[in-house]
Amino acid sequence: MMNKYIGKIINKYSPIDKIKFLDLSTQFFVNSTYRDFDFPRRLFFNLKTPLCKIMIKNGSDKAGYYGESQHNYTTLYHELFSNKINKSVRVFEMGIGTTNPEIVSNMGIGGVPGASLMAWSSYFKNGLIYGADIDKTVLFQTEKIRTFFCDQTSSSSILQMWSFFDPGIKFDIIIDDGLHTFDANISLFENSNAMLSDTGWYIIEDVFYTDLSNWKQYLKGQNQFMAALICIPNPFNKKDNNLILFKRK
Numbered sequence: 001m002m003n004k005y006i007g008k009i010i011n012k013y014s015p016i017d018k019i020k021f022l023d024l025s026t027q028f029f030v031n032s033t034y035r036d037f038d039f040p041r042r043l044f045f046n047l048k049t050p051l052c053k054i055m056i057k058n059g060s061d062k063a064g065y066y067g068e069s070q071h072n073y074t075t076l077y078h079e080l081f082s083n084k085i086n087k088s089v090r091v092f093e094m095g096i097g098t099t100n101p102e103i104v105s106n107m108g109i110g111g112v113p114g115a116s117l118m119a120w121s122s123y124f125k126n127g128l129i130y131g132a133d134i135d136k137t138v139l140f141q142t143e144k145i146r147t148f149f150c151d152q153t154s155s156s157s158i159l160q161m162w163s164f165f166d167p168g169i170k171f172d173i174i175i176d177d178g179l180h181t182f183d184a185n186i187s188l189f190e191n192s193n194a195m196l197s198d199t200g201w202y203i204i205e206d207v208f209y210t211d212l213s214n215w216k217q218y219l220k221g222q223n224q225f226m227a228a229l230i231c232i233p234n235p236f237n238k239k240d241n242n243l244i245l246f247k248r249k
Helices: 006-012 050-058 074-084 115-123 155-162 182-195 209-220
Strands: 021-023 042-044 090-094 128-133 145-149 171-176 196-204 225-231 242-248
Touching: 042 074, 050 074, 050 115, 090 115, 115 128, 115 145, 145 155, 155 182, 171 182, 182 196, 182 209, 182 242, 209 225, 209 242
Parallel strands: 090 128, 090 171, 128 145, 171 196
Antiparallel strands: 021 042, 196 242, 225 242
């Protein structure tokens, strides 16, 4: 079945060979298939979705369509989450974003702390948004957003953060956009996946190509979750424009 966006895009862009598709069935669905994730066969990464526009407006580097940003995740995210826009979802994101050059994985001087949290708050109009960061100076709170200190390399720090939440609370979306190392990602995942709802998505962003072999090996041992490595086309980023997606079996 053709993706719902493709028809109108073909009419907008010509010739057709300029259209940049990602064939999801060729990606690394380590212990599952793309059908298990309820994906369309192809996604078009030149499309600027409503979520792309919201992320761009708020200054997030998740946004953009093909070639506009270092990371163009929001086309896929809108495909996954658009059916939840008006629902009372809970979203948690590790990595509020810091511009402190002393902190590893900082955004640099042009970054906007809290950008994606503000964007999620706008996108999910009835949602509650939570975030965490190792830089205490970027923590903030609004009517719909709460943030916490957390060192994702420390199991005790992660578990202490979760202890602030009401017992039994689950998240519809958990995103790791914090420290982009294999060990840090594993630390957060193994101490946080119990917080994911039965139908939720756990996503790790900015996975380095150099770490893909480590991830493939790790994911083969996953019995509780279906896992996929999605390498998104972007000519301006040959380093880390990759996502890992988890869903419960």
